Amino acid sequence: MKSLMTKLLNLPGIIVEDNKEIEGTLILSVKVENKTALCPRCGKSSHHLHENKRYLVKDLSMSNKQVILRVNRRRFKCKNCRKPFSEILDFVGNKKNFTHRYAEAITQQVIHSDIKNVAKNNKLAAEEVESMLKNIAEKILPIHVEKLRILGIDEISLVKGQGKFIVVLVDLETHKLIALVSERKQSQIEKVMRTWGEKVLSQIEEVSMDMTGNYKSLVKKLCPNAEVTALRFHVTKMIHEELNQARIEQKTAAKSLNESERVKLFDSLKGSKYTLLKAEDKLSNRQKEKLEKVKEASPLVRIMHSLKEEFHVVFEDSKNWAEGTLKLID
Numbered sequence: 001m002k003s004l005m006t007k008l009l010n011l012p013g014i015i016v017e018d019n020k021e022i023e024g025t026l027i028l029s030v031k032v033e034n035k036t037a038l039c040p041r042c043g044k045s046s047h048h049l050h051e052n053k054r055y056l057v058k059d060l061s062m063s064n065k066q067v068i069l070r071v072n073r074r075r076f077k078c079k080n081c082r083k084p085f086s087e088i089l090d091f092v093g094n095k096k097n098f099t100h101r102y103a104e105a106i107t108q109q110v111i112h113s114d115i116k117n118v119a120k121n122n123k124l125a126a127e128e129v130e131s132m133l134k135n136i137a138e139k140i141l142p143i144h145v146e147k148l149r150i151l152g153i154d155e156i157s158l159v160k161g162q163g164k165f166i167v168v169l170v171d172l173e174t175h176k177l178i179a180l181v182s183e184r185k186q187s188q189i190e191k192v193m194r195t196w197g198e199k200v201l202s203q204i205e206e207v208s209m210d211m212t213g214n215y216k217s218l219v220k221k222l223c224p225n226a227e228v229t230a231l232r233f234h235v236t237k238m239i240h241e242e243l244n245q246a247r248i249e250q251k252t253a254a255k256s257l258n259e260s261e262r263v264k265l266f267d268s269l270k271g272s273k274y275t276l277l278k279a280e281d282k283l284s285n286r287q288k289e290k291l292e293k294v295k296e297a298s299p300l301v302r303i304m305h306s307l308k309e310e311f312h313v314v315f316e317d318s319k320n321w322a323e324g325t326l327k328l329i330d
């Protein structure tokens with residue numbers, strides 16, 4: 001029987017062993033439920049506990065109380081390699097002092113505010129917020145297509161009247177973005193869809209797209225069991241919601257990110273030296289590779305990056321990003 005605190009914490013596979021409150025902050029001692037861990041060197045499972053190692057990690061608040069997890073990252077001894085190893089925890093990055101979900105929540109706030117304010121509101125240092133943004137940008141967010149049955153394909157224009165579109169693929173049952181393709185080319189969309197694998201492609205029952213039917217032949221080719229229907233969803237609205245989430249008022253029924261939102265988004269990140277915010281043509285090959293990896297993996301980052309590229313077009317003759325943004329704000 002799981003304890004109430006374990007249920008409330010709601011981190012799969014993690015149990016709360018103990019909890020106390022210190023100056024209004026909840027300190028939860030947690031550990032992985034599983035009594036074994038896999039050796040990262042040889043892949044064999046070990047149950048020989050070598051050492052308990054505790055460290056502190058910030059997590060989402062509970063009922064307005066700050067929550068700090070006292071995590072036991074156990075060390076095991078591998079009988080095969082005869083060496084100790086630390087278990088891998090999936091809810092927190094290596095050497096990070098915040099959980100992935102906490103960093104995600106903070107990132108969502110930054111998109112609609114700025115680093116300074118979010119830091120202040122959450123009693124964090126600006127550097128900590130920056131570090132979380134960076135973590136999110138670098139983290140490979142899993143995109144789940146295993147259960148995809150109803151696919152939506154739509155196009156959104158990034159800058160009105162400039163003819164630049166991205167193609168958006170959505171799971172219409174979960175309302176989750178599953179891919180963004182930066183060009184309206186069939187070959188690009190095909191490339192993305194192929195990565196889902198035969199099994200997923202053949203289990204797709206329905207594909208919904210606009211009446212122009214641009215991608216009809218592609219869908220017929222890739223998804224043998226799918227019926228093509230007319231568009232009946234609003235992709236831009238979904239993206240907006242995805243970027244929005246809780247806390248943010250839903251009253252702006254914006255068709256897509258409006259200019260001031262873009263300014264905010266860009267502004268909030270401009271002080272950071274992320275790969276994502278460098279002009280793409282000035283990146284080293286290693287940085288380009290990394291960028292591709294991140295863009296492939298994360299819809300959110302991809303949108304952010306697409307918007308950034310748009311700014312670049314708008315401010316081609318500005319010497320740098322900061323200057324371009326200042327111009328825009330003026």
Ligand SMILES: [Zn+2]
Binds near residue numbers: 040044080
């Ligand atoms: Zn081993």
